[in-house]
Each structure stands twice: as structure tokens, then as C-alpha cells.
Amino acid sequence: MTSLHEIYARGIADGSLSHDAAQEAVLDEFERIRSAVSQPVKRGLFRKAPEPPKGLYLWGGVGRGKSMLMDLFVDSLGDIPARRVHFHAFMQEIHAGMHQARKAGVEDALSPVVAEVVKSLRVLAFDEMQITDITDAMIVGRLFEALFDAGVVVVTTSNRVPDDLYKNGLNRQLFLPFIELIKSRMVVRELASPRDYRQNRLEGAQVYFSPIGPDSRAAIEAVWQDLSGGPAEPLTLIVQKREVVLPAYRNGVARARFYDLCGKPLGPADYLAIAEAVRVLVLEDIPRLSRSNFNEAKRFVTLIDALYEARVRLVASAAAAPEMLYVEGEGIFEFERTASRLREMQAADWGSGAAPG
Numbered sequence: 001m002t003s004l005h006e007i008y009a010r011g012i013a014d015g016s017l018s019h020d021a022a023q024e025a026v027l028d029e030f031e032r033i034r035s036a037v038s039q040p041v042k043r044g045l046f047r048k049a050p051e052p053p054k055g056l057y058l059w060g061g062v063g064r065g066k067s068m069l070m071d072l073f074v075d076s077l078g079d080i081p082a083r084r085v086h087f088h089a090f091m092q093e094i095h096a097g098m099h100q101a102r103k104a105g106v107e108d109a110l111s112p113v114v115a116e117v118v119k120s121l122r123v124l125a126f127d128e129m130q131i132t133d134i135t136d137a138m139i140v141g142r143l144f145e146a147l148f149d150a151g152v153v154v155v156t157t158s159n160r161v162p163d164d165l166y167k168n169g170l171n172r173q174l175f176l177p178f179i180e181l182i183k184s185r186m187v188v189r190e191l192a193s194p195r196d197y198r199q200n201r202l203e204g205a206q207v208y209f210s211p212i213g214p215d216s217r218a219a220i221e222a223v224w225q226d227l228s229g230g231p232a233e234p235l236t237l238i239v240q241k242r243e244v245v246l247p248a249y250r251n252g253v254a255r256a257r258f259y260d261l262c263g264k265p266l267g268p269a270d271y272l273a274i275a276e277a278v279r280v281l282v283l284e285d286i287p288r289l290s291r292s293n294f295n296e297a298k299r300f301v302t303l304i305d306a307l308y309e310a311r312v313r314l315v316a317s318a319a320a321a322p323e324m325l326y327v328e329g330e331g332i333f334e335f336e337r338t339a340s341r342l343r344e345m346q347a348a349d350w351g352s353g354a355a356p357g
């Protein structure tokens with residue numbers, strides 16, 4: 001089997017990766033796990049299964065390559081049963097399972113759900129672990145305990161150090177044992193790379209394509225492939241108990257069509273939640289806006305404001321240049337600001353963290 005260092009070196013050799021000492025240092029941890037779980041498990045009457053290796057909690061700033069390294073790791077596992085899943089999507093799955101179990105009259109609803117999840121699973125890789133919701137906070141302790149007991153090795157990426165998880169959350173004292181559990185069962189490492197590669201990848205690249213046609217479609221597809229770096233899943237955000245669905249999401253990048261986000265009765269809270277959940281939004285097929293689609297236009301203004309304030313990167317295809325998108329009807333004046341923001345968001349350094357001017 002090929003070591004992660006070899007796979008990483010291959011990426012550098014073929015130009016898809018640039019060398020990064022901080023990333024390389026973290027590879028040691030992934031390699032430690034890879035080689036441990038690659039050992040065949042020899043179970044015998046008198047032989048106990050070997051202790052599973054400690055997992056890895058990898059944290060650091062955005063765009064540092066956390067998800068990329070985790071993906072390299074998961075891909076390198078070959079036949080070893082592993083699953084890579086967005087943490088938020090996984091928790092929704094757990095809650096849905098528990099809901100079913102309760103309906104069926106099971107008192108301890110978590111146990112059967114975990115049993116199903118860990119069925120012949122050796123490695124569970126969570127992308128973007130964060131805990132903001134009390135319903136998650138109150139079950140993750142037992143959940144992870146059960147995963148570890150089943151011998152599953154957990155690796156996870158996060159923007160926060162474990163001590164900052166669920167920071168200022170309700171009943172946080174009940175959550176603290178979970179932090180201790182993480183520290184004892186997983187190696188905690190920071191990916192302290194000085195570079196934001198996502199920003200680098202988009203720097204100077206065209207991010208606004210018009211008119212809509214085969215060329216813009218192909219261009220958007222190429223940007224999406226480059227940034228998402230693997231198969232996407234839908235991401236469901238819960239906003240005031242309602243579901244807001246981003247049709248495709250991976251690695252901080254979401255992809256949607258104009259009508260997915262602006263053709264439905266969504267409001268400011270929904271757009272704020274979207275802006276908070278993504279680093280880059282790929283928005284396709286923005287039509288010309290006018291009196292006839294005034295509601296869509298109004299929502300689009302709100303969406304762009306939310307993205308702008310959160311300094312989210314926008315990659316878009318549109319029927320016309322920003323200034324020509326909305327040229328007649330009520331709200332033209334309002335739209336001028338949106339057009340100017342759309343321009344500003346195309347700047348090479350947009351989203352790099354500098355305060356909006």
C-alpha cells in the first residue's frame with residue numbers, strides 16, 4: 001500500500017498540490033492511523049482485538065487544506081471500511097434515526113442508531129465538525145463514546161480547538177466531558193499553514209460569467225470541480241425550525257441555481273444562515289430581473305447583502321453584467337448597490353478576510 005507521504009509527493013510532482021511543510025507534518029498523523037488500521041485484525045479465542053489507534057482532531061483556519069488532507073487519507077484506505085461525511089449531515093442522520101427509534105417505542109434511542117452506523121466500519125471521517133445546537137451538544141458525548149467502544153477510529157476537521165467547541169452554548173458544563181473525551185481518544189493537531197489555498201485558487205480567476213450558455217456552464221463546472229474536489233452532498237440547514245436546502249455542498253463550497261435560492265419564499269434569516277455555512281457560493285443562471293420577477297429580485301438583493309457582509313466568495317453565471325441585470329421597474333435604485341457589490345465581490349482579494357470597504 002502506498003503511504004500518504006508518497007501520495008502527497010505525487011500531487012506535488014503532477015502540479016496539483018504545492019508543497020506545504022505544515023501539511024506534510026500533519027501527514028504523519030494520518031499515516032500513523034492508516035498503517036494501524038491496515039493491519040489485518042487477527043481475532044482468536046484467546047487473542048483480544050488490538051486497541052484501535054487514537055483518532056485525529058485536525059483544526060485550523062479556513063482554506064489550509066484540512067479537508068484535502070482528510071480526503072487523501074480516506075482515499076488511501078482502499079478496502080478498509082471507511083466513511084467520510086459532513087458532520088452536520090451526520091448529526092441530522094442520527095437525529096432522524098433516533099426519532100424513528102422513539103416512534104417504535106425504543107427507550108434508549110441512540111444505541112440502535114449507533115449500532116447501525118458502526119456496522120463493519122473502521123474509520124469515520126467527519127468534515128467540519130462544529131457544535132452550535134443544544135440537541136447535538138447533549139448527545140455527542142454518548143455518541144462518540146459508542147463509536148470508540150465499537151473500535152471505530154474517528155478523524156475530524158474543525159475550525160476550532162476542542163476547548164472552543166460549543167463555546168458559550170447553553171448548559172455548556174454538561175458538554176465539557178465530551179471535550180475531555182476528544183482529548184483522550186484523539187490526537188489534537190493544528191494545521192498551521194500560513195496559506196489560504198482556497199483564496200489562492202480563486203485569486204485572479206474569473207468568477208462572474210455572462211451571458212449564460214455552454215461557455216459559462218463549462219467555466220462554472222471547472223471552478224466547481226477544482227474547489228469542491230470530490231462528490232458533493234446536499235446540505236440542509238435548519239433555520240427557525242425550517243429546512244433550507246443547498247442542493248450540493250462540499251469543502252465549504254455550495255452550488256445552487258438562482259431559482260433554488262431566490263425562487264422560493266426564503267428570507268433574511270435563511271440567507272444569513274447560508275452565508276454563515278459556506279465560504280464559496282457557486283450560483284448559476286441568474287436571469288434578467290424586472291417587474292415580472294420582482295420577488296426573486298428582492299430576495300437576490302438580500303442574498304447578496306448577506307454574502308457580502310460575511311465576505312463569502314461568489315462564483316456566478318448570469319444573463320448579463322451586474323449593472324445590466326435589473327434595468328427597469330421598481331427597486332432600480334436599491335439594485336444599484338447590489339450591482340456594485342457584485343462588482344466588488346469579483347475583486348481578486350475578495351473574501352481574504354480584510355474588512356469590507
Ligand SMILES: Nc1ncnc2c1ncn2[C@@H]1O[C@H](COP(=O)(O)OP(=O)(O)O)[C@@H](O)[C@H]1O
Nearest residue numbers: 017018062063064065066067068197198227251
Ligand atoms: N498544498 C496545496 N496545494 C494546492 N492546493 C491546495 C493545497 N492544499 C489545499 N489546497 C486546495 O485549497 C482548497 C482549500 O482546501 P481545503 O482542504 O478545502 O481547506 P480547509 O478544509 O482547511 O478549509 C481546496 O480546493 C484544496 O484542494
Ligand SMILES: [Mg+2]
Nearest residue numbers: 066067251252
Ligand atoms: Mg474544509
